[in-house]
Amino acid sequence: MIRPLIVIRRVPKIDFMRWHVYGFAFSILxxxxxxxxxxxxxxxxxxxxxxxxxxxxxxxGPADLAAMRAKLDDLHIGEASLQGFxxxxxxxxxLPEQPGGDAGQMKAVELAxxxxxxxxxxxxxxxxxxxxxxxxxxAGGLATVLALVAILIYIWFRFEWQFGVGATISTIHDVVTTxxxxxxxxxxxxxxxxxxxxxxxxxxxxxxxVIYDRVREAMRKHRTMPFRDLINLALNETLSRTIxxxxxxxxxxxxxLFFGGEVLKGFSIAMLWGIVIGTYSxxxxxxxxxxxxxxxRRAIAREPAPADSEPGRPPTRPRSARS
Amino acid sequence: MLxxxxxxxxLICGVCALGVLFSLPNLLSPAQLSWLPAKIPHKQVSLGxxxxxxxxxxxxxxxxxAQREQLNSITDNVRDTLRNEKIGYTGLNVQGNAxxxxxxxxxxxxxxxxxxxxxxxxxxxxxxxxxxxxxQFSTQATDQRRQxxxxxxxxxxxxxxxxxxxxxxxxxxxxxxxxxxxxxxxxNPEHVKTLLGKTAKxxxxxxxxxxxxxxxxxxxxxxxEILPAADTAHGGASAYVVRKKxxxxxxxxxxxxxxxxxxxxxxxxxxxDTVGGKRFGDATRENVGKPFxxxxxxxxxxxxxxxxxxxxGSGIITGSFTTQQASDLALLLRAGALPAPITILEERTVxxxxxxxSIHAGAVASIVGVALVVIFMFLFYGLFGLFADIAxxxxxxxxxxxxxxxxxxxxxxxxxxxxxxxxxxxxANVLIYERxxxxxxxxxxxxxxxxxxxxxAFGTILDSHVTTLVAGILxxxxxxxxxxxxxxxxxIGVLTSLFSAILVTRLEIVSWxxxxxxxxxxx
Numbered sequence: 001m002i003r004p005l006i007v008i009r010r011v012p013k014i015d016f017m018r019w020h021v022y023g024f025a026f027s028i029l030x031x032x033x034x035x036x037x038x039x040x041x042x043x044x045x046x047x048x049x050x051x052x053x054x055x056x057x058x059x060x061g062p063a064d065l066a067a068m069r070a071k072l073d074d075l076h077i078g079e080a081s082l083q084g085f086x087x088x089x090x091x092x093x094x095l096p097e098q099p100g101g102d103a104g105q106m107k108a109v110e111l112a113x114x115x116x117x118x119x120x121x122x123x124x125x126x127x128x129x130x131x132x133x134x135x136x137x138x139a140g141g142l143a144t145v146l147a148l149v150a151i152l153i154y155i156w157f158r159f160e161w162q163f164g165v166g167a168t169i170s171t172i173h174d175v176v177t178t179x180x181x182x183x184x185x186x187x188x189x190x191x192x193x194x195x196x197x198x199x200x201x202x203x204x205x206x207x208x209x210v211i212y213d214r215v216r217e218a219m220r221k222h223r224t225m226p227f228r229d230l231i232n233l234a235l236n237e238t239l240s241r242t243i244x245x246x247x248x249x250x251x252x253x254x255x256x257l258f259f260g261g262e263v264l265k266g267f268s269i270a271m272l273w274g275i276v277i278g279t280y281s282x283x284x285x286x287x288x289x290x291x292x293x294x295x296x297r298r299a300i301a302r303e304p305a306p307a308d309s310e311p312g313r314p315p316t317r318p319r320s321a322r323s
Numbered sequence: 324m325l326x327x328x329x330x331x332x333x334l335i336c337g338v339c340a341l342g343v344l345f346s347l348p349n350l351l352s353p354a355q356l357s358w359l360p361a362k363i364p365h366k367q368v369s370l371g372x373x374x375x376x377x378x379x380x381x382x383x384x385x386x387x388x389a390q391r392e393q394l395n396s397i398t399d400n401v402r403d404t405l406r407n408e409k410i411g412y413t414g415l416n417v418q419g420n421a422x423x424x425x426x427x428x429x430x431x432x433x434x435x436x437x438x439x440x441x442x443x444x445x446x447x448x449x450x451x452x453x454x455x456x457x458x459q460f461s462t463q464a465t466d467q468r469r470q471x472x473x474x475x476x477x478x479x480x481x482x483x484x485x486x487x488x489x490x491x492x493x494x495x496x497x498x499x500x501x502x503x504x505x506x507x508x509x510x511n512p513e514h515v516k517t518l519l520g521k522t523a524k525x526x527x528x529x530x531x532x533x534x535x536x537x538x539x540x541x542x543x544x545x546x547x548e549i550l551p552a553a554d555t556a557h558g559g560a561s562a563y564v565v566r567k568k569x570x571x572x573x574x575x576x577x578x579x580x581x582x583x584x585x586x587x588x589x590x591x592x593x594x595x596d597t598v599g600g601k602r603f604g605d606a607t608r609e610n611v612g613k614p615f616x617x618x619x620x621x622x623x624x625x626x627x628x629x630x631x632x633x634x635x636g637s638g639i640i641t642g643s644f645t646t647q648q649a650s651d652l653a654l655l656l657r658a659g660a661l662p663a664p665i666t667i668l669e670e671r672t673v674x675x676x677x678x679x680x681s682i683h684a685g686a687v688a689s690i691v692g693v694a695l696v697v698i699f700m701f702l703f704y705g706l707f708g709l710f711a712d713i714a715x716x717x718x719x720x721x722x723x724x725x726x727x728x729x730x731x732x733x734x735x736x737x738x739x740x741x742x743x744x745x746x747x748x749x750x751a752n753v754l755i756y757e758r759x760x761x762x763x764x765x766x767x768x769x770x771x772x773x774x775x776x777x778x779x780a781f782g783t784i785l786d787s788h789v790t791t792l793v794a795g796i797l798x799x800x801x802x803x804x805x806x807x808x809x810x811x812x813x814x815i816g817v818l819t820s821l822f823s824a825i826l827v828t829r830l831e832i833v834s835w836x837x838x839x840x841x842x843x844x845x846x
Contacts, residue, residue: 003845004705011764056677102383102666106520109670110513122510123677127670132381136803143801150793158786192736195798195806199743199813202794206787210754213783241757244703245750248696252746255692256739261684263373264739271743 016235016283017228017291023284027173034180043183046190047126049140051133053095053109056124057116062088071115077108086262090123102129140194144175147198151205155212160295163212167205170286174204174278181273192267200274203249207242207282214238215290219300227294231287246279327833335830338822339717345724366727371734371808374682376675377507381668382519384476384500386469389663390420390460398422399567400442401458408438412456421459429454469500472662477502480665482658483518501668510674522620522664523655525573527603528565530614530626539564553622554643563623565616570606575599579656581649582639589649590641593656600636608632617642619652685738692742693719700749704756706845710831711752711824718748718816718823725815734808744816750787751824754780760846769844773836777829784825792817 047054057063065082068091072080078096085092095112098104105127113122128136148171156164178197182189214234222230253275257268348356348367356365372379394417401422405412411427412435426435432450439448439456445464450456460468477494480502484492493505504519506512531539531547539549544564551562575595582592595603607615607629616626617640624642644652673681697715700708722741726733759776767775795814802810835841 002706002709004708005702007703007846011761058676102668106516106667106670113511113513121674121676122672123674125670125672127667129666129668131383132668139801139803143797146801147794147797150797151790154786154789154793191802191806192809195736195802195809198794198798199791202791203747205790206750209786209790210783213786237761238757241753244753244757245747248699248749248753249743249746251695251699252692252742255695256688256742259684259688259691260739260742261681261688261735263681263735264684264688267736267739 012236012239013232014236014239015232017232017288020284020288020291023280023288027177027281027285030177030180031173034176034183037180037183041183041186043179043189044186046188046193047094047128047133048190049133049137051097051105051128051130053093053098053105053112053128054124054126055093055095055109055112055122056085057091057093058087058121058123059089059091060119063091065091068093068116071117072112075108075111075115077111080112097130102131105129136191140191144194144198144201147201148172148175151202155205155209158209159212159216160299162290162293162295163216165293166286166289167208167212169289170208170281171201171204173281173285174274175201177277178270178274182270187269188266190266192264193270196267196270196274200271200278203275204278204281207245207278208286210241211235211238211282211287212290215287216295216300219295219297223297223301227291231291235283235287242279242282246275249275327830332830335826338721339827342717342721342724342819345727346720346722349723349727364727366730368723368726368733369730370678370682371732371737372505372507372671372678373673373735374678374685374733375507376510376673376678377505378509378512378515378670378672380504380506380512380516380519380670381497382476382480382502382504383666383668384473384502384662385664385666386472386500387420389472390465390468391417394420394422397442397446397458401439404438404442405435408434410435410438420465421457423458424456426450426454426456473500473502475662476665479659479661480504480519483654484515486654486658487515487518489515502665508675510672512670512672516667516670518651518655519665519667521655522661523573523658524620524660525576525656526618527570527572527606528568528616528618529570529606529610530616531564531566532613534564536560536562536564550616550618550621550623553619553624560626563616563626565618565623570615571595571599571603573656573660575602576656579653581646581653584639584641588641589644589646590639591644591649591653591656592637592639593653594637597636600634603636603638604632604634608634681735685735685742689738689742689745693745696745696749700752704752704846706835707752707756707832710828710835711749711756713831714752714823714827715745715748717827718819719745721819721823722812722816725819726812729815731811731815732808733812736806737808737812740809740812740816744813744820747791748816748820748824751780751784751820752828754783755824755828756846759844763844763846769842772844773832777825781825784821788817788821 063084065084069080069082072093072095077098081094083092084090093112095108098108100107109125109127148168151171152164152168155167175197178200181187182193211234214237215231218225218230218234222233225233250272253268253271256264257272260268345364345366348359348365351359359365398415398417401424402415410431413425413427415422415424426432429452432452432454435456436448436450439458445460446458447461448456448458473496477496481492481494484494484504484506489506489509491507495503497503506515509515531544534544534547536549539547543549546567547564548567549562549564552560555561575598576593577596579591579593582590584590611629611631614626614628616623618624624640640652693715697712700711702708704711722744755776758780759772762772762775763769792814795810795817799807799810799814
């Protein structure tokens with residue numbers, strides 16, 4: 001018989017509720033800083049949203065950035081930004097949005113290609129006109145808001161409204177701070193990042209739902225237990241699952257971060273931060289909020305509970321005996 | 324839960340086997356695939372342009388410009404009609420999407436309405452009691468014209484791209500007036516972009532020799548217009564005064580080929596259809612000795628003098644072309660003119676090297692990710708971890724199989740979606756196993772712990788999968804290009820992992836119980 005090598009035998013007895021005030025304070029600070037940065041320095045939007053041109057080029061031998069920059073400056077197509085990208089012979093060139101609407105952008109790439117001359121391998125060229133950029137921002141924002149609303153409607157169906165409020169706050173917290181991370185470090189914010197943020201929202205709610213499920217179950221089981229202890233109990237009972245799941249997802253994301261190449265870097269960073277903050281917020285934001293807006297115990301007790309969840313009743317064995 | 328009806332066992336095994344069968348072709352090279360018997364599925368996951376290299380273009384058909392042009396030509400018609408009917412008017416011009424004018428004499432309003440109503444049944448004619456008139460296309464007509472213009476544009480674009488020899492292009496409508504074009508294997512789309520950027524509207528118009536350019540600029544003779552020359556570098560006039568009336572249009576061309584004048588100078592030889600040939604013949608016969616302009620997209624390519632009537636139904640266009648320009652022009656004339664100008668809104672091109680690098684990076688990242696998760700599960704759950712790993716393997720097969728079967732496109736973010744799903748899929752197993760452990764701790768028997776673990780974890784698993792699925796569906800709905808690829812793998816992954824983590828794992832555990840009759844659970 002192959003037994004697990006690592007086992008968390010005992011249910012821990014961590015007093016999460018003791019720390020929740022610090023958690024709230026920390027999160028409010030984080031949220032305020034994020035919103036502040038978003039409002040002041042803003043996000044480093046990629047061309048998906050901002051419009052403009054991005055060229056990933058591979059030169060023969062190490063890239064001479066200064067010479068390439070000089071050639072591009074001669075074109076008078078605005079300030080081109082050049083940066084090394086992965087290997088020494090790889091360059092990422094960004095051209096700002098050109099005047100002349102959508103047609104203007106296309107012209108700039110052609111000029112840049114001619115100026116840089118031959119001997120360059122164009123690995124990737126992306127040109128986004130201003131009209132598409134604006135639409136993508138709108139669609140992206142809409143997708144995020146709709147996803148949150150749809151998920152919350154689902155939670156509202158499955159749980160009491162108090163849980164819905166808790167899940168909303170903690171998920172908005174995760175989304176806001178992930179956006180904040182991109183503002184602080186001025187990481188490029190593009191369509192892939194947006195996809196990562198939506199996935200983070202999904203993951204965060206998923207994590208919260210698991211804990212809420214347990215809180216509700218504990219409310220049915222322990223009808224007299226103080227609410228504070230109840231939440232602690234639910235968090236401790238699910239702690240090993242929380243840790244194991246965040247670990248497996250983190251393993252997958254880390255391998256994307258290290259081996260997935262430059263294109264997926266922004267996605268992986270957003271995901272990694274998101275699952276860490278999502279796990280934190282489930283423990284220190286979502287669960288404690290329920291302490292403040294307690295769902296009515298009577299309402300929960302009225303719900304049809306799973307057949308054998310009553311305390312003290314011997315476990316029923318329906319058809320299992322037949323196997 | 325610990326009892327599985329035989330048909331259920333068969334069903335689960337069958338689905339798994341199908342998953343393996345359909346995902347298998349993805350591991351084979353095309354050469355190996357051709358060896359497979361015809362009954363075994365051959366479909367591979369199709370790779371997105373970001374993985375196999377190629378160019379994506381998003382085009383917009385400028386419907387407004389087409390409509391403006393149409394209204395301009397109708398304006399001429401309106402002017403003629405009102406003059407013929409001797410109805411006085413002022414301020415006739417095009418404003419926005421309507422032709423506006425004012426009828427001077429209030430008594431003639433009815434006459435004007437009747438006369439103008441005959442011009443085009445798709446136009447609505449409104450004339451107020453103060454004589455202010457407005458003509459515009461009805462909404463229905465506008466929609467119909469938009470539809471037609473976009474359909475026609477797609478057809479012309481397809482012909483132009485086919486002429487360049489691009490293999491397997493995808494040309495599809497997107498939204499109301501947009502078209503996206505995917506050109507696999509093209510790493511510099513400049514040529515295609517140049518070809519698509521031209522409307523290629525060819526007309527033959529007489530040059531007005533009764534006036535000069537300077538005179539016309541001061542006072543435009545009725546029915547004339549000034550058109551710039553296409554090529555001013557090689558001397559010659561910078562613009563021409565030409566008659567607005569078109570002798571013959573490019574729509575009557577049936578063929579155009581590159582030809583060399585005097586053996587060296589590239590030119591385009593064209594042929595009219597019967598109607599066009601006759602019209603061209605008549606027009607040239609009546610105007611021998613006069614110059615006519617060959618106009619492409621409102622620019623005069625050349626303005627040769629008609630030496631004699633051209634009756635053979637064919638002709639040649641010269642105009643100091645390079646060979647490339649001449650062959651492009653021939654191509655454009657063969658493919659036909661676009662009904663409306665096209666703007667390129669977005670271009671995304673990935674070279675074949677980066678595509679290959681991305682496939683490699685994505686594959687390495689996925690394999691490492693899956694391997695780490697597999698080891699992790701084994702370390703923490705032992706034998707049950709292995710059960711989860713086997714389920715994970717079938718999950719992967721089912722995902723690849725469904726993607727192949729659905730003909731979904733795999734993009735780099737899509738690969739990220741697969742890697743991510745592998746990490747998330749075991750969450751269901753973790754939930755179940757943790758629950759089983761808890762039930763064991765609370766003193767239940769082995770069988771009832773297993774039973775309770777599965778049943779109680781199920782609700783939670785369902786909730787968590789639904790929330791991820793909602794995010795996935797919205798991403799698919801609102802996302803574009805590679806993001807759609809991510810949404811597809813994420814959503815399919817959620818569904819397959821629900822099957823594999825719950826049913827496959829359960830079947831494995833039940834089989835293990837029956838075969839080995841263990842006394843305790845190794846958790």
